[in-house]
Amino acid sequence: MFAAYAARISPEDPLSALEVGELAAPETPADWVTVEVRASALNHHDLWSLRGVGLGEDALPMVLGCDAAGVYDGRRVLVHSVIGEGEDETLDPRRTLLSEKWPGTLADTVRVPARNVIDLPDSISFTDAACLPTAWLTAYRMLTTRGRLPKGGSVLVQGAGGGVATAAVVLAHALGARVYATSRSAEKRAQIEALGAVALESGARLPERVDVVVETVGKATLDHSIKCTAPGGRIVVSGATSGHLATVDLRRVFFLQQEILGSTMGTRDELAALLDLVATAGIRPVIDSVRPFVEVRGAFEALASGEVFGKLVLEH
Template sequence: MKAFIHKGEKGLKGTAYQEIEEKQPAAGEVRIRLIYAGLNHRDLFVLERHKENEPALIIGSDGAGIIEEIGSGVEGFHIGNEVIINPSLGWINKSSSPPEGFEVLGLPDHGTFAEKITISAANIEPKPKHLNWEEAGVLSLAALTAYRALISRANVKPNDTVLLPGVGSGAVTFLLLFAKAIGCRVIVTSRSEEKRKKALKLGADVAINSASNWEEALKGEKVDVVIETVGAATFNQSIHQLKKGGTIVTFGASAGDEVTINIRNFFYGQFNMLGTTMGSRDEFREMLHFISRYNIKPVMDKVFPLSEATNALLRMNEAEQFGKIALKIGNEPN
C-alpha cells in the first residue's frame, strides 16, 4: 500500500511517499481502508521526535474509512462499517490525567497517512452521520483535545467569557464552535485580519489583533476562562486578561515552551492553571454526541492528495490555514 512515511533525517527532509507492507489484523484488531486523514501540529513535532535510527514510521493521527477486515474476537463491528479513528491509545475511562502507557496514534505506532491502517477495535467509533468523509477524516485529535480542555478541564458554563488566543488552528476553531454552542461569549486573537474576520463569521463576539495591547483593545474587559494554545508569545497577556478566580487551561506551545510569570500577581488573582492533552475514550464518545447534538462540523481549510502531504505540512508549518487541512486517500463509497 502507499503511505507517507518518515525515516532518517529529522523534519520534512526525512519524509517520503512510498510503498509499505500492509499489516494483517491480529485478535481484537480491524483493518480500515482510509478515505480521508487530517493534519495536526503534532505531525510536525513527530517529524522532529522520531529518531533517525528507528524504522520507517507512518505519521498521522486522524482518519476515517471503511472496515475491510476484522481480527478474531472483535464484537460490534462488521466488514463494510464506516468508522472514525480515536487516536488516544490506552486511555479508556475519563480521569484527571492519562494512565501509564498512554500514547497517541502516529508515534510510536503507525498512523493514518496511508491507504490502510490496522488498529485496535477499541479505537474506532461509528462515523458521525452528519459529517461527510472529509469532515470525519479531520475531526478526532483536535476535537477531542478541545472538548476536554473546554468542558472536562475548564468546566465552562453558559454566559462565561472565554478567550482563545491564536485563532486559526483546527483545535482553536473547535474551541470557538464548542464555546458558542454552550452559550459562552468568545473573544479571539490573531495577527491576521483575514483570520479575525473568519472567526467573527463563525460566531466569535470579539476579535482583536494579537500584536495589540489586549487590555486596551478589550477596554479593560476580563474573562472567566482562557484556553491557551500558543505558548510563550501570548501566555502572560492571557493571564493578565483573567478575572480574579479565573482559569487558564494550556495544551499548546507552538510559540515557545518556557514562560516567566509574576507569581505574586498569580496568587493574588486566585487564578487556576490547568494542563491538558488529548482525552479518554469516554470523552471521545461524549464529544461525538456533543457535535451531533449541536450539528457541529469541522471548519475546513484545504484538501491535498496523500501524495502531496509534504505541501500540506508546509502550509500548516507556515500557519497559513484556518481550520483543518485534509488528505484525500481513497474513494468514497457510492
C-alpha cells in the same frame, strides 16, 4: 500500502524527512482491527514527529498521522488515536498516540484496538469527521473537562487560526459562551469573527475578564492570558508554539485564585461526546482545504508555512 511516513529524523528541515509511497505494512497486535481510511487530516504533531520529537530513530520508518475516518466491518467509523489504559487513557503514563509507537493514519489502512473505533453518524461526512480526533478533541477537553466552562460563560482563545484554536471558537460558541479570540493577522481576525468570536489584536484589552482561556501559544501570550482571566478562572494550556519557558506572575495567580491547567488530547468517551455535539448542534469543522491523498506532500508544505486557517484534509 501507500503511505506518508517519516523515513528519517531532521530537526532543522522536517519536510526532508518525509517520504510518500509504498511501504510494507508494519506489525501490530494480532487482536487489533483494520480500518480502511477514507479521509485523514494533518496536525502540527506530524511536523514535530519529522523533527524527532516523540519519535526515535529505532521506530523508523513510521507512518505519520493521528486523524482518520473510514470503514471497519462495513461500518462508517471514526478512529481515536490515543492508545492507553484506564478510565482516562490520557493519564496513563505509558499512553501513546498513533504515529509514535504504532503506525499512524496517513495510509490506505490503519490498525487500532477495537475500542478505538467509534461509529460515525450518517449526517457527518468522512471529510468532516477526520478533523475531530486531535485538534477538535483537544479543544473540547480544554473547554469542558479541564476548563469546566460554566453555562453562559466566557472564553478567550489565543492565536486564532490553528486547528485547536478555530475548533475552540466554534465549540465555545456552540456551548453558549461569549467568545474572544486574538491574532496578529488582520485576515485571520476577520475569518475568526465570521465564526462567532469577537476578534482582537494579540495583547489587546478585553471587554471583560473571562472564565476560561484556551492557550496554545505559550510564552508570547501567557502573561496576557493571566491578566484576562477572571477571579477563579482557568488558563488551559495544550501547546506552546512561541516557546515553553514563560514567566508567570504568581501574585496574580494566587490572589485571584486562578488555575493554570495542562491538557492533552482527550478520551474515547470525550471523542464520542464531541461527535454527538457536532451531530446534534449541526456544527462543522473549519477546513482550510481538501486534497487527494496523493498530494499529501503539498499539504505538509502548507502546514509548515503557517498560513493555514483550520484543518488540512486528505481524501483517500
